[in-house]
Amino acid sequence: MKVPKWPIADGRELELLGEVLASDRWGGYHPFVGQLEQSFAELSRCRHGLAAVNGTVTLEMALEALGIGPGDEVIVPAISFVSTATAVSRVGAIPVFVDIEGDTFNIDPERVRAAISPRVKAVIAVHFGGPMADMTRLAEIARDHDLYLLEDAAHAAGSEWDGSRAGSIGVAGSFSFQNSKVITAGEGGMLTTNNDSVSASARSILDQGRKPNEGWFFHYELGTNYRMTGLQAAVLIAQLERLPHQNAIRARNADVVRRALADLPCLRFQHVPRAASVHTNYLLLGRIPNRDRFHREVTSRGVPCTPFYPHPLYGNPLYQRGGCRVEPCPVSEQCVRDAFWLPHRVLLGSEQDTADLIEVLRGAATAA
Numbered sequence: 334m335k336v337p338k339w340p341i342a343d344g345r346e347l348e349l350l351g352e353v354l355a356s357d358r359w360g361g362y363h364p365f366v367g368q369l370e371q372s373f374a375e376l377s378r379c380r381h382g383l384a385a386v387n388g389t390v391t392l393e394m395a396l397e398a399l400g401i402g403p404g405d406e407v408i409v410p411a412i413s414f415v416s417t418a419t420a421v422s423r424v425g426a427i428p429v430f431v432d433i434e435g436d437t438f439n440i441d442p443e444r445v446r447a448a449i450s451p452r453v454k455a456v457i458a459v460h461f462g463g464p465m466a467d468m469t470r471l472a473e474i475a476r477d478h479d480l481y482l483l484e485d486a487a488h489a490a491g492s493e494w495d496g497s498r499a500g501s502i503g504v505a506g507s508f509s510f511q512n513s514k515v516i517t518a519g520e521g522g523m524l525t526t527n528n529d530s531v532s533a534s535a536r537s538i539l540d541q542g543r544k545p546n547e548g549w550f551f552h553y554e555l556g557t558n559y560r561m562t563g564l565q566a567a568v569l570i571a572q573l574e575r576l577p578h579q580n581a582i583r584a585r586n587a588d589v590v591r592r593a594l595a596d597l598p599c600l601r602f603q604h605v606p607r608a609a610s611v612h613t614n615y616l617l618l619g620r621i622p623n624r625d626r627f628h629r630e631v632t633s634r635g636v637p638c639t640p641f642y643p644h645p646l647y648g649n650p651l652y653q654r655g656g657c658r659v660e661p662c663p664v665s666e667q668c669v670r671d672a673f674w675l676p677h678r679v680l681l682g683s684e685q686d687t688a689d690l691i692e693v694l695r696g697a698a699t700a701a
């Protein structure tokens with residue numbers, strides 16, 4: 334099958350990059366950075382957007398801005414990219430790994446409730462693959478126990494839960510624009526929040542401890558330089574313009590694929606709750622008993638497929654040495670053995686490409 338390329342760019346990126354290159358501000362003070370922040374805040378229906386170099390430091394900024402540090406614990410799902418946990422470790426706090434739900438692949442709110450200790454200060458919900466985690470139940474638990482609820486929305490630019498956008502429900506949302514994400518500048522990140530003091534504090538952290546409208550050489554906090562460049566912002570403005578259309582194409586094609594393969598009882602795609610029905614389709618996720626054989630069959634037919642993570646996050650050598658708390662995670666352990674994902678570019682093709690994809694998945698599932 335013809336697999337669409339990703340990332341993609343056209344004359345719009347070149348035009349905007351040209352504007353930055355012709356200017357005398359290629360760095361974080363080019364007006365495109367502020368423009369992107371405003372557009373992304375609008376997409377996320379948040380008061381503030383803070384652009385940064387990637388979606389790992391945006392998580393760290395959020396935790397630091399909330400005052401989370403040594404002596405604190407933060408609950409995270411056992412299944413995510415490593416940044417969700419390392420951001421917690423890097424501010425000096427302890428990640429507490431809890432299990433996911435076997436159908437949505439998102440953090441299990443009941444497991445979150447069971448893991449709460451007096452030291453837990455926050456929960457990070459990851460919207461894995463695009464559909465948002467159950468923010469209704471998570472927000473309720475956070476409220477009951479006086480915890481901060483943060484969103485790792487790296488996969489979820491424009492996703493919704495019950496009509497609210499990713500990044501707008503928790504105290505802050507963290508997005509990634511790394512190469513594989515649904516909008517990308519190769520690298521990049523964005524923090525969204527409706528909380529003015531989190532925004533002011535995170536802004537100061539990412540810009541060398543400065544305060545707005547104070548002198549360049551006046552530093553009020555222990556900050557650093559996490560500023561996104563004008564060159565990244567130029568590319569991302571163009572990418573963001575295309576996002577609604579691409580989200581719609583992926584949604585349409587994902588629906589066609591899921592319906593066409595619904596008769597295969599062995600192949601279970603990610604369950605998308607009704608409240609999460611608007612989402613990015615960043616990953617086409619599923620589970621199948623003979624996963625390794627299925628993975629070999631799919632890739633041998635020229636379609637990219639990843640056999641899930643090799644272990645839950647606590648299986649990484651880093652966390653095998655300690656520095657974390659691990660709750661029982663039988664579902665995560667099982668997903669490591671039987672889950673897979675295909676990247677979103679397979680959902681960006683024509684009707685014929687989608688028909689070919691269905692054929693490949695059916696053939697691979699049958700052979701497995």
Ligand SMILES: Cc1ncc(COP(=O)(O)O)c(C=O)c1O
Nearest residue numbers: 387388389414416487509510511
């Ligand atoms: C769930 C999740 N969180 C955080 C990140 C980190 O983002 P970045 O690579 O932009 O640092 C990623 C991805 O790369 C991710 O998938």
